[in-house]
Amino acid sequence: MADGEKKKRTPGPIDPDNREVPDRRGAPDGTAGRRRGRPRRLDPQAIVATARRIIDEEGVDALSMRRVAREVGSTPMALYTYVRDKDELLLLTLAGTSTALPRPQLPEDPRDRMIAVAVHMHGLIRRMPWVLKVLVRGDVTDKKALWMAEEIIECALARGLGEAQAVHAYRTLWHFVYGDLVFTAARDQRAAEPDRRPSFTALLTGQDAAELPRLTELAPRWEELQRYDVEEQLTAIVDGLLSRARPPR
Amino acid sequence: MADGEKKKRTPGPIDPDNREVPDRRGAPDGTAGRRRGRPRRLDPQAIVATARRIIDEEGVDALSMRRVAREVGSTPMALYTYVRDKDELLLLTLAGTSTALPRPQLPEDPRDRMIAVAVHMHGLIRRMPWVLKVLVRGDVTDKKALWMAEEIIECALARGLGEAQAVHAYRTLWHFVYGDLVFTAARDQRAAEPDRRPSFTALLTGQDAAELPRLTELAPRWEELQRYDVEEQLTAIVDGLLSRARPPR
DNA sequence: GCAGATTACTGTACGCGTATAGAAATACAT
DNA sequence: ATGTATTTCTATACGCGTACAGTAATCTGC
Numbered sequence: 001m002a003d004g005e006k007k008k009r010t011p012g013p014i015d016p017d018n019r020e021v022p023d024r025r026g027a028p029d030g031t032a033g034r035r036r037g038r039p040r041r042l043d044p045q046a047i048v049a050t051a052r053r054i055i056d057e058e059g060v061d062a063l064s065m066r067r068v069a070r071e072v073g074s075t076p077m078a079l080y081t082y083v084r085d086k087d088e089l090l091l092l093t094l095a096g097t098s099t100a101l102p103r104p105q106l107p108e109d110p111r112d113r114m115i116a117v118a119v120h121m122h123g124l125i126r127r128m129p130w131v132l133k134v135l136v137r138g139d140v141t142d143k144k145a146l147w148m149a150e151e152i153i154e155c156a157l158a159r160g161l162g163e164a165q166a167v168h169a170y171r172t173l174w175h176f177v178y179g180d181l182v183f184t185a186a187r188d189q190r191a192a193e194p195d196r197r198p199s200f201t202a203l204l205t206g207q208d209a210a211e212l213p214r215l216t217e218l219a220p221r222w223e224e225l226q227r228y229d230v231e232e233q234l235t236a237i238v239d240g241l242l243s244r245a246r247p248p249r
Numbered sequence: 250m251a252d253g254e255k256k257k258r259t260p261g262p263i264d265p266d267n268r269e270v271p272d273r274r275g276a277p278d279g280t281a282g283r284r285r286g287r288p289r290r291l292d293p294q295a296i297v298a299t300a301r302r303i304i305d306e307e308g309v310d311a312l313s314m315r316r317v318a319r320e321v322g323s324t325p326m327a328l329y330t331y332v333r334d335k336d337e338l339l340l341l342t343l344a345g346t347s348t349a350l351p352r353p354q355l356p357e358d359p360r361d362r363m364i365a366v367a368v369h370m371h372g373l374i375r376r377m378p379w380v381l382k383v384l385v386r387g388d389v390t391d392k393k394a395l396w397m398a399e400e401i402i403e404c405a406l407a408r409g410l411g412e413a414q415a416v417h418a419y420r421t422l423w424h425f426v427y428g429d430l431v432f433t434a435a436r437d438q439r440a441a442e443p444d445r446r447p448s449f450t451a452l453l454t455g456q457d458a459a460e461l462p463r464l465t466e467l468a469p470r471w472e473e474l475q476r477y478d479v480e481e482q483l484t485a486i487v488d489g490l491l492s493r494a495r496p497p498r
Numbered sequence: 499g500c501a502g503a504t505t506a507c508t509g510t511a512c513g514c515g516t517a518t519a520g521a522a523a524t525a526c527a528t
Numbered sequence: 529a530t531g532t533a534t535t536t537c538t539a540t541a542c543g544c545g546t547a548c549a550g551t552a553a554t555c556t557g558c
Contacts, residue, residue, distance in 0.1 A: 037535020038523040064514060077516075078537050086515065136435045150461045163467060168477040172425065172486070175432060179424030182431075186385045212399045218412060228417040233490075237421070240489020241482075286505020287553035313544060326546075327507050335545065 044082045046072055051093045060130035065089070090134045097128070103147065110155035111242060114173075117151045118234045122177045129185050135178070149174075160245030169241040176237060180230060187226075293331045295321050300342045309379035314338070339383045346377070352396065359404035360491060363422075366400045367483045371426045378434050384427070398423075409494030418490040425486060429479060436475075 050071050054063050065086055069076040083089045104120050106113050125131055149170055156166035218225060299320050303312050314335055318325040332338045353369050355362050374380055398419055405415035458465040467474060 035535075036525050036533080038537075040536065042537085065516080066514070075538055076514095077518095077539085080516075081536060136431055137439075146461055146464060150464050153467070154463050157463070163470075164474050164477075167467065167471075167474040168482060171432075171475060171477065172429075172482045175428030176421065176425040176486075177428070178431065179426070179428035180421075182385055182427065183420075183424060190386075212395055214403050214406070215395060215399050218402070218416065221412075222416075225413050225416040226420060228413075228420065232493075233417060233421045236489040236493055237425075237486050238489070239492060240485040240487070243488060243492075244481075244485055284505070285503080285555050287507075287555095289506065291506085314546080315544070324508055325544095326509085326548095329546075330506060 042072060042074055042078060042082070047079060047082055048089070048092050048096060051089055052097065055093060055130065060090075060133070063090075087134065087137050091137060094131050094134050097131075106151070110158040111238060114152055114155040114169075114238050114242075115231065115235050117148050117155075118173045118177060118238070119231050121148050121174070122181065122230050122234070125177070125181055126184075129181070132178070132181055132185065156241070159242050160247075161242065165241075165244055169238075172241060173234065173237060176234070177230075180233075291321060291323055291327060291331070296328060296331055297338070297341050297345060300338055301346065304342060304379065309339075309382070312339075336383065336386050340386060343380050343383050346380075355400070359407040360487060363401055363404040363418075363487050363491075364480065364484050366397050366404075367422045367426060367487070368480050370397050370423070371430065371479050371483070374426070374430055375433075378430070381427070381430055381434065405490070408491050409496070410491070414490075414493055418487075421490060422483065422486060425483070426479075429482075 047068060050068050051063060054067060054071070063086075065079055066076045068089070069079055079089070083092065104116070106116050125135075152170045152173060153166045156169045157163070161169060296317060299317050300312060303316060303320070312335075314328055315325045317338070318328055328338070332341065353365070355365050374384075401419045401422060402415045405418045406412070410418060
């Protein structure tokens, strides 16, 4: 009790896989021994379930700690017994969501397979854009999504990349996918707002034309030129990454 | 006045380039005619300047509308006469900041030049991580930063890419850079927190090993394997993108 | 002078995430 | 029984971004 760090947040964490963690402290064996302190009145699973329901029904913006607390019949701060902060709640909510996602049919060729997985990854998140905010915090915490990393790395290795190179390739692809999704989402949202801020292309005037001739030239078609096919870009990236392999002899 | 949309936010916007917009409404010619309504008591420039000072001195987390209002001797809501929301204030703050950034020496070869610009871009933002939050909202609003887009696109064209391809290449590079920065920042922050959440590699147990053999194998070295050299990855991406050029004949 | 019109600002309020302090409810050692 | 340790939950409070409604100060046309 001297000046060391105090232990906090002792309660068992919520397991993403819908199995209650049986409180390792109660009994040394597997049998969930009785807890020591005040008994729980909240069900950790119910908290996550409520959060998920709110998100499903009204979108991620409708989710608030106060709202969840109200709906599970408690106070906001009580939730903090089970989650460190709102982000953690989101993370747990996400972890349970992607459980039932079918894997697509994948090509045999490692290169094509890599591309296909990356495209799949992109499309997956594109359809549930709210996870973007969460994914930054905990990398891909969901085991159900790890097969994509596994596949990409495996393919990279099959094409002769070293272990480090293969992992780097995975991260590079993921970073691009993430960046693309963030900006696409931002642009979509911007387009939805009525009084949009002028695109930078509108700012290009006389004196800029001298310094930025190419941008000035392309400005009128800028919006249109921006739109690319993600698969094409991913293909290019994959080819670039795979070109780093030492040639198979 | 019937059922049309009401006009709001009539006040002239703040010009990023530190020149006051002279209120186009007062007089048709250039002379800044007298304004019509109640005279201003706040200086738009001062608002942005104060925001910038707070960020420089105490970091972006210290910035709040209330704080800025207090420091310019006004009320929070008064600021909303000049900026639509906090994000816009951040955007304006950013726009003025990057003014005095010197361009680096660049290689002549288009490919190397592309890579160099992308690396420069990455390093630039890496040194002021708070801009990440802002950049999503408005694309690159700062004219002083547009030369990088210009250079990249120009190089891509020089290497035989079509106009659309060149713009796509720029966006692809930018999306990757952005994604990389976001995740790197997130990881740095996570590492700084004492009680870090277990990395996914710690979650891999028995049954996972069967489904995810490669990840399980790499798990012990995961943290180390993640770290890549950005320039290497950018080089690979650039090469991949440039390989889409139709061969110069 | 005086009545709008127009612009700039004030006051109040809402819901938010969460820090902090303490109260309540249990198990366990005495 | 009685304290003590442990855990869970409650109460209160802070600062946040900003919606909304009103007030104040100026210009313009009469």
